[in-house]
Amino acid sequence: xxxxxxxxxxxxxxxxxxxxxxxxxxxxxxxxxxxxxxxxxxxxxxxxxxxxxxxxxxxxxxxxxxxxxxxxxxxxxxxxxxxxxxxxxxxxxxxxxxxxxxxxxxxxxxxxxxxxxxxxxxxxxxxxxxxxxxxxxxxxxxxxxxxxxxxxxxxxxxxxxxxxxxxxxxxxxxxxxxxxxxxxxxxxxxxxxxxxxxxxxxxxxxxxxxxxxxxxxxxxxxxxxxxxxxxxxxxxxxxxxxxxxxxxxxxxxxxxxxxxxxxxxxxxxxxxxxxxxxxxxxxxxxxxxxxxxxxxxxxxxxxxxxxxxxxxxxxxxxxxxxxxxxxxxxxxxxxxxxxxxxxxxxxxxxxxxxxxx
Amino acid sequence: xxxxxxxxxxxxxxxxxxxxxxxxxxxxxxxxxxxxxxxxxxxxxxxxxxxxxxxxxxxxxxxxxxxxxxxxxxxxxxxxxxxxxxxxxxxxxxxxxxxxxxxxxxxxxxxxxxxxxxxxxxxxxxxxxxxxxxxxxxxxxxxxxxxxxxxxxxxxxxxxxxxxxxxxxxxxxxxxxxxxxxxxxxxxxxxxxxxxxxxxxxxxxxxxxxxxxxxxxxxxxxxxxxxxxxxxxxxxxxxxxxxxxxxxxxxxxxxxxxxxxxxxxxxxxxxxxxxxxxxxxxxxxxxxxxxxxxxxxxxxxxxxxxxxxxxxxxxxxxxxxxxxxxxxxxxxxxxxxxxxxxxxxxxxxxxxxxxxx
Numbered sequence: 165x166x167x168x169x170x171x172x173x174x175x176x177x178x179x180x181x182x183x184x185x186x187x188x189x190x191x192x193x194x195x196x197x198x199x200x201x202x203x204x205x206x207x208x209x210x211x212x213x214x215x216x217x218x219x220x221x222x223x224x225x226x227x228x229x230x231x232x233x234x235x236x237x238x239x240x241x242x243x244x245x246x247x248x249x250x251x252x253x254x255x256x257x258x259x260x261x262x263x264x265x266x267x268x269x270x271x272x273x274x275x276x277x278x279x280x281x282x283x284x285x286x287x288x289x290x291x292x293x294x295x296x297x298x299x300x301x302x303x304x305x306x307x308x309x310x311x312x313x314x315x316x317x318x319x320x321x322x323x324x325x326x327x328x329x330x331x332x333x334x335x336x337x338x339x340x341x342x343x344x345x346x347x348x349x350x351x352x353x354x355x356x357x358x359x360x361x362x363x364x365x366x367x368x369x370x371x372x373x374x375x376x377x378x379x380x381x382x383x384x385x386x387x388x389x390x391x392x393x394x395x396x397x398x399x400x401x402x403x404x405x406x407x408x409x410x411x412x413x414x415x416x417x418x419x420x421x422x423x424x425x426x427x428x429x430x431x432x433x434x435x436x437x438x439x440x441x442x443x444x445x446x447x448x449x450x451x452x453x454x455x456x457x458x459x460x461x462x463x464x465x466x467x468x469x470x471x472x473x474x475x476x477x478x479x480x481x482x483x484x485x486x487x488x489x490x491x492x493x494x495x496x497x498x499x500x501x502x503x504x505x506x507x508x509x510x511x512x513x514x515x516x517x518x519x520x521x
Numbered sequence: 522x523x524x525x526x527x528x529x530x531x532x533x534x535x536x537x538x539x540x541x542x543x544x545x546x547x548x549x550x551x552x553x554x555x556x557x558x559x560x561x562x563x564x565x566x567x568x569x570x571x572x573x574x575x576x577x578x579x580x581x582x583x584x585x586x587x588x589x590x591x592x593x594x595x596x597x598x599x600x601x602x603x604x605x606x607x608x609x610x611x612x613x614x615x616x617x618x619x620x621x622x623x624x625x626x627x628x629x630x631x632x633x634x635x636x637x638x639x640x641x642x643x644x645x646x647x648x649x650x651x652x653x654x655x656x657x658x659x660x661x662x663x664x665x666x667x668x669x670x671x672x673x674x675x676x677x678x679x680x681x682x683x684x685x686x687x688x689x690x691x692x693x694x695x696x697x698x699x700x701x702x703x704x705x706x707x708x709x710x711x712x713x714x715x716x717x718x719x720x721x722x723x724x725x726x727x728x729x730x731x732x733x734x735x736x737x738x739x740x741x742x743x744x745x746x747x748x749x750x751x752x753x754x755x756x757x758x759x760x761x762x763x764x765x766x767x768x769x770x771x772x773x774x775x776x777x778x779x780x781x782x783x784x785x786x787x788x789x790x791x792x793x794x795x796x797x798x799x800x801x802x803x804x805x806x807x808x809x810x811x812x813x814x815x816x817x818x819x820x821x822x823x824x825x826x827x828x829x830x831x832x833x834x835x836x837x838x839x840x841x842x843x844x845x846x847x848x849x850x851x852x853x854x855x856x857x858x859x860x861x862x863x864x865x866x867x868x869x870x871x872x873x874x875x876x877x878x
Contacts, residue, residue, distance in 0.1 A: 170844055187568070188548055191859065211544070449854075497806075
């Protein structure tokens with residue numbers, strides 16, 4: 165794609181905090197932003213030139229986007245792939261493309277793709293009945309993690325079965341929906357790599373982050389993670405295989421398990437900017453949001469090296485009331501999302517705690 | 522002032538690039554922004570929750586601001602002081618206050634204030650007639666710089682008189698308006714210090730920048746400037762005297778002359794974020810825009826130390842077409858303003874060139 169000139173408009177499907185931070189990064193590069201999000205007062209709407217408050221598959225809204233935008237992107241992976249197909253049919257470039265989203269929306273398709281691309285994962289099997297789930301658990305050694313194939317996030321839609329005998333009950337508890345049955349990953353740490361790929365196939369990756377999840381929600385990322393040079397190479401190679409395999413354009417978040425022997429498995433991919441990359445806002449040469457804007461607009465990718473050591477912590481629910489104390493701490497950089505309601509567990513803000521590399 | 526909670530709204534008078542960068546800094550801290558600027562499609566309007574396209578003294582618009590905002594600030598000094606008085610009368614805090622703006626709007630009042638506050642300047646005199654201008658030039662040694670008292674910026678509204686005999690002609694060429702007649706400053710370098718003061722009187726200053734002007738317009742700032750420890754102390758003391766003397770709240774830009782013997786004179790003050798502080802976006806712990814937002818909202822001031830060495834260059838007029846080459850340079854951080862027309866000399870963007878401290 166010919167690079168979009170400053171003054172062009174970028175469409176973003178989704179107007180949460182990721183859309184908000186993408187919008188301000190786009191503004192820094194001279195772009196205007198139109199947000200499509202059904203929520204009338206969504207966080208990104210207040211930092212964008214225009215907000216279309218309509219469903220993601222609204223024909224009229226998609227027509228407006230296609231008519232106004234030089235490119236359309238997404239802030240979350242559960243946008244209906246059909247909406248992206250409609251936009252492409254209307255003649256506007258979309259990045260990442262519908263195939264990447266479709267693959268990331270289905271955990272079986274995702275892991276099948278990953279293994280095919282040469283990115284290792286835990287062993288897994290698909291199941292559509294309680295019997296299939298039990299059979300899969302048996303084949304995978306008994307104790308398994310069962311997840312709905314679609315629409316789980318932040319630890320929702322998944323549960324452990326301690327044995328093949330329990331797998332049927334877990335399947336029913338998850339709503340008797342198609343599931344993926346996964347062998348346990350005997351991991352030492354959770355890591356992630358945030359990488360980007362341009363329309364021209366160029367790839368750039370940020371240093372790895374080490375992540376801590378609590379109840380399925382990311383609590384903390386530390387970057388650059390203490391990893392071996394081999395692991396840096398391995399993670400970079402995994403990222404390149406995934407990006408090339410998806411013919412991907414934009415920033416992707418790749419969650420990794422570090423096994424006891426140091427090898428890396430891919431846990432899941434998020435075809436968008438990623439919570440574990442928020443450290444880049446204060447600790448990298450450019451941040452993941454600008455990198456994504458550069459990638460999707462056909463600009464050259466920017467430098468992704470670390471400039472500081474960062475510990476990023478999410479502020480969930482009413483933890484956001486800590487803002488005054490955090491604002492007074494000179495080691496902290498605060499990022500608040502402008503959400504009106506601090507519901508329990510809701511991501512309201514994050515803080516980057518700075519130290520020297 | 523009690524710190525404004527995230528979710529509150531900040532009003533900004535002026536919607537150019539400074540308002541735009543203030544608005545995105547405010548968004549980062551969870552604030553909403555309303556812009557008042559008569560220009561329908563001004564740069565800040567596209568990154569703000571709301572834009573009132575009305576004159577700065579529009580009674581209805583000021584009422585909306587007062588009714589919606591927790592504080593109102595300005596992006597440029599030539600806002601009518603009466604508009605700020607109206608806002609205060611309507612019960613909304615305004616920072617910086619009308620007195621600081623009124624003083625900065627009149628070069629004679631400004632230098633009179635500065636000397637009274639213990640901040641040294643060149644010798645000067647006021648003149649309202651050609652005869653007074655000639656007399657002032659005579660008293661100041663012949664060769665003088667004559668400036669209109671009000672409304673000059675970026676080198677406009679000023680001219681040199683080589684002798685007292687020329688002063689009358691220069692006075693007439695400037696439109697026979699009240700002027701300030703200034704002795705030449707025999708300076709070695711132009712420096713500036715960007716400082717902030719909170720409602721509680723706390724003061725913080727960024728490291729000094731060394732500035733190069735061409736035809737009265739800032740071309741380049743290098744920061745931190747190579748200055749002596751004594752000069753750092755002296756500049757900090759000057760900043761504190763000015764801020765305390767104005768009972769100032771917010772970020773201020775103070776332009777300095779460095780004389781041959783190293784002493785500092787104040788050239789002028791800008792009661793707002795300042796072009797020579799744009800380096801802080803990529804080279805300081807927090808940037809001048811967040812610092813201003815913190816100051817005016819009653820938040821604690823943030824850390825202002827340098828984290829990198831930066832050479833900031835303005836892109837004027839069609840120099841903005843260099844964006845593609847600059848985007849490909851990994852040492853460059855680009856900031857584009859979203860202006861529709863690249864008129865000659867217009868500030869369209871700036872680039873921060875990074876190197877290690």
